[in-house]
Amino acid sequence: xxxxxxxxxxxxxxxxxxxxxxxRALAGHEQIALKTRERVAQAARQAGYVPNTAARTLVxxxxxxxxxxxxxxGPNLVDSFLGEFVTGLGEGLVSHGADLILATAALGHxxxxxxxxxxxxxxxxxxxxxxxxETDVRLAYLRERGFPFVAHGRLLDSDFGYNWLDTDGxxxxxxxxxxxxxxxxxxxxxxxxxxAMTFRLLRQDGLAAAIARRGDPSVRLDxxxxxxxxxxxxxxxxNGMLRGPDRPTAIVALFDELALTVxxxxxxxxxxxxxxxxxxxxxxxxxxxxxxxGLTTFDASIRHCAREIADMLLTVIAEKPGKPLTxxxxxxxxxxxxxxxxxxxxx
Amino acid sequence: xxxxxxxxxxxxxxxxxxxxxxxRALAGHEQIALKTRERVAQAARQAGYVPNTAARTLVxxxxxxxxxxxxxxGPNLVDSFLGEFVTGLGEGLVSHGADLILATAALGHxxxxxxxxxxxxxxxxxxxxxxxxETDVRLAYLRERGFPFVAHGRLLDSDFGYNWLDTDGxxxxxxxxxxxxxxxxxxxxxxxxxxAMTFRLLRQDGLAAAIARRGDPSVRLDxxxxxxxxxxxxxxxxNGMLRGPDRPTAIVALFDELALTVxxxxxxxxxxxxxxxxxxxxxxxxxxxxxxxGLTTFDASIRHCAREIADMLLTVIAEKPGKPLTxxxxxxxxxxxxxxxxxxxxx
DNA sequence: ACCGAAATTTAAAACGTTTGCATTCTTGCA
DNA sequence: TGCAAGAATGCAAACGTTTTAAATTTCGGT
Numbered sequence: 045x046x047x048x049x050x051x052x053x054x055x056x057x058x059x060x061x062x063x064x065x066x067x068r069a070l071a072g073h074e075q076i077a078l079k080t081r082e083r084v085a086q087a088a089r090q091a092g093y094v095p096n097t098a099a100r101t102l103v104x105x106x107x108x109x110x111x112x113x114x115x116x117x118g119p120n121l122v123d124s125f126l127g128e129f130v131t132g133l134g135e136g137l138v139s140h141g142a143d144l145i146l147a148t149a150a151l152g153h154x155x156x157x158x159x160x161x162x163x164x165x166x167x168x169x170x171x172x173x174x175x176x177x178e179t180d181v182r183l184a185y186l187r188e189r190g191f192p193f194v195a196h197g198r199l200l201d202s203d204f205g206y207n208w209l210d211t212d213g214x215x216x217x218x219x220x221x222x223x224x225x226x227x228x229x230x231x232x233x234x235x236x237x238x239x240a241m242t243f244r245l246l247r248q249d250g251l252a253a254a255i256a257r258r259g260d261p262s263v264r265l266d267x268x269x270x271x272x273x274x275x276x277x278x279x280x281x282x283n284g285m286l287r288g289p290d291r292p293t294a295i296v297a298l299f300d301e302l303a304l305t306v307x308x309x310x311x312x313x314x315x316x317x318x319x320x321x322x323x324x325x326x327x328x329x330x331x332x333x334x335x336x337x338g339l340t341t342f343d344a345s346i347r348h349c350a351r352e353i354a355d356m357l358l359t360v361i362a363e364k365p366g367k368p369l370t371x372x373x374x375x376x377x378x379x380x381x382x383x384x385x386x387x388x389x390x391x
Numbered sequence: 392x393x394x395x396x397x398x399x400x401x402x403x404x405x406x407x408x409x410x411x412x413x414x415r416a417l418a419g420h421e422q423i424a425l426k427t428r429e430r431v432a433q434a435a436r437q438a439g440y441v442p443n444t445a446a447r448t449l450v451x452x453x454x455x456x457x458x459x460x461x462x463x464x465g466p467n468l469v470d471s472f473l474g475e476f477v478t479g480l481g482e483g484l485v486s487h488g489a490d491l492i493l494a495t496a497a498l499g500h501x502x503x504x505x506x507x508x509x510x511x512x513x514x515x516x517x518x519x520x521x522x523x524x525e526t527d528v529r530l531a532y533l534r535e536r537g538f539p540f541v542a543h544g545r546l547l548d549s550d551f552g553y554n555w556l557d558t559d560g561x562x563x564x565x566x567x568x569x570x571x572x573x574x575x576x577x578x579x580x581x582x583x584x585x586x587a588m589t590f591r592l593l594r595q596d597g598l599a600a601a602i603a604r605r606g607d608p609s610v611r612l613d614x615x616x617x618x619x620x621x622x623x624x625x626x627x628x629x630n631g632m633l634r635g636p637d638r639p640t641a642i643v644a645l646f647d648e649l650a651l652t653v654x655x656x657x658x659x660x661x662x663x664x665x666x667x668x669x670x671x672x673x674x675x676x677x678x679x680x681x682x683x684x685g686l687t688t689f690d691a692s693i694r695h696c697a698r699e700i701a702d703m704l705l706t707v708i709a710e711k712p713g714k715p716l717t718x719x720x721x722x723x724x725x726x727x728x729x730x731x732x733x734x735x736x737x738x
Numbered sequence: 739a740c741c742g743a744a745a746t747t748t749a750a751a752a753c754g755t756t757t758g759c760a761t762t763c764t765t766g767c768a
Numbered sequence: 769t770g771c772a773a774g775a776a777t778g779c780a781a782a783c784g785t786t787t788t789a790a791a792t793t794t795c796g797g798t
Contacts, residue, residue, distance in 0.1 A: 131470070146477060
């Protein structure tokens with residue numbers, strides 16, 4: 045047992061060839077006689093030869109890894125699409141022979157410091173950066189270093205180009221507004237968050253733009269802002285909107301978790317959906333299908349986006365394109381039962 | 392821009408010391424004068440020196456990585472606890488300075504071949520193996536190689552020792568039975584799967600053992616088996632149990648996804664829960680809290696288990712303990728509203 | 739001032755690849 | 769048969785560390 049791993053030198057010796065020739069044969073170099081290439085391939089397969097990653101990385105400068113720094117989350121909170129995201133990344137990478145490394149920030153270490161470590165230790169040839177904040181030090185760092193990366197999400201205003209893939213939240217929120225408007229709604233609510241993430245502004249702007257486009261002065265929009273992680277505070281904010289004297293007939297939530305809170309609190313307040321209130325979310329998390337009456341939302345197909353991001357990143361690494369690669373993915377409406385026509389006038 | 396990474400040689404030159412001394416100083420060797428150690432640490436910090444992983448791995452034989460091979464899933468199916476699991480692993484690893492590498496199996500490559508590649512290329516010092524099948528080639532391979540690993544889950548009968556951490560599903564299913572029995576239930580249903588995973592047998596055995604322990608001959612148990620991934624077939628199987636002439640008053644599902652299907656179909660058949668039917672699941676996935684009337688289930692705290700697994704694996708790597716490390720985690724009951732007293736006799 | 743031991747530092751090999759350059763082997767043609 | 773050109777293979781350096789063994793410096797005691 046405990047069989048040792050075979051090395052190139054040993055393989056070469058067993059074939060009575062030099063390491064150079066074996067290395068080249070395995071790499072498929074034309075200059076090595078075809079017969080030799082086949083002989084070597086055969087022997088390597090039979091011996092179960094697998095090249096040592098560290099040695100290969102050291103000399104070639106390419107690790108074959110792509111890095112992802114796990115966002116730091118509270119003790120009981122897990123990024124709800126992390127699973128889908130890494131699955132998609134894995135799928136995208138494997139077709140090019142690359143793999144994923146996941147680095148976690150230890151307590152007291154910033155996400156940036158972990159990123160630096162991943163980059164500067166040569167562990168990865170490129171990185172994926174998610175959850176872009178309104179001013180994001182990570183992008184600035186990567187750009188300064190000239191290190192290949194793709195961002196999942198965008199900055200609002202950047203004075204430099206970079207590669208990104210984003211979900212078109214602005215479009216989705218406009219679509220939600222148009223649909224609700226056509227159902228007769230005029231009084232809207234938006235539940236957003238206080239965390240400085242760019243996606244909240246993009247989505248809110250998309251909603252505002254759609255309202256402006258419509259040009260109907262009777263349209264009203266109330267906006268409330270909840271803290272990101274404090275569930276109790278979140279409930280309070282939602283109730284402020286729901287239990288006020290003049291509540292909206294349609295509420296759009298920045299993402300599904302918020303929408304589910306709205307639905308729970310609405311039900312608790314005795315409001316039926318969509319009879320008394322329409323609610324629309326964003327993300328299409330698993331629970332949204334189950335929460336009565338079924339949350340209407342937008343599906344961003346995280347897994348597909350992640351696969352795309354992997355492809356983009358590998359392109360960036362291999363070809364260093366002059367122009368930044370960018371890609372805007374339009375989410376698809378998942379119409380369930382939480383939205384409907386505006387309620388008959390209540391005094 | 393594109394600042395180069397500093398190397399040990401350069402750092403040494405700038406300090407007018409040999410690389411040996413600098414290397415040792417950074418490693419904190421006692422034999423290097425304290426004053427020198429401090430001077431080197433200071434210079435390294437200031438220069439932002441990060442040791443090259445490949446070089447370090449090559450010479451030391453330790454990569455500082457732990458591997459996880461992503462289970463192959465269908466195009467639209469993602470392991471529902473992957474996110475929690477990798478988060479937990481990351482947390483466990485980072486406190487020891489290790490990181491995670493995620494390898495995906497390409498189409499047409501078996502999970503085993505990916506595992507071999509990870510192991511034999513020296514990318515990882517140890518691996519985590521999840522979703523243990525009833526006869527699992529991966530464990531046999533790792534054992535033969537003598538490669539450090541921890542399994543999440545157990546084999547039923549193994550002629551060799553290995554390190555594992557498992558959720559005590561047998562206990563949970565026994566607990567579910569006892570609770571339901573005390574609520575008056577005598578006719579039970581179990582919805583299980585056809586996939587040859589060990590956890591299905593462990594849980595089913597736990598249920599059977601609890602029934603036997605009770606020694607009440609009036610207790611009946613109906614078992615139906617659904618295919619793992621075919622939702623349509625799953626629904627059909629569930630309906631076979633629900634719509635039969637003599638249906639159970641309490642149904643235990645192997646895991647929450649199945650339980651949710653049971654609840655949906657029961658609702659569709661006009662059965663109220665828990666009035667007409669009690670349902671209990673396992674896993675406590677996010678949707679279970681939202682699916683009406685709220686699924687009673689068991690929480691296995693995947694994240695915590697994963698953290699524990701990381702700790703175990705790092706211990707195995709560092710200390711190569713003689714006895715296998717094993718750990719059985721008791722899941723906690725999450726009592727919601729899907730279970731209750733047995734319905735008043737119906738003819 | 740000198741010796742020896744202790745304290746501190748260094749030279750050089752090794753890890754397993756890839757690759758630029760040099761060498762050896764074939765082969766066709768004179 | 770001899771020679772040149774092309775085909776095939778091999779030598780040795782390099783990648784950036786860690787580590788063994790050896791060298792150098794320091795210093796107390798005489």
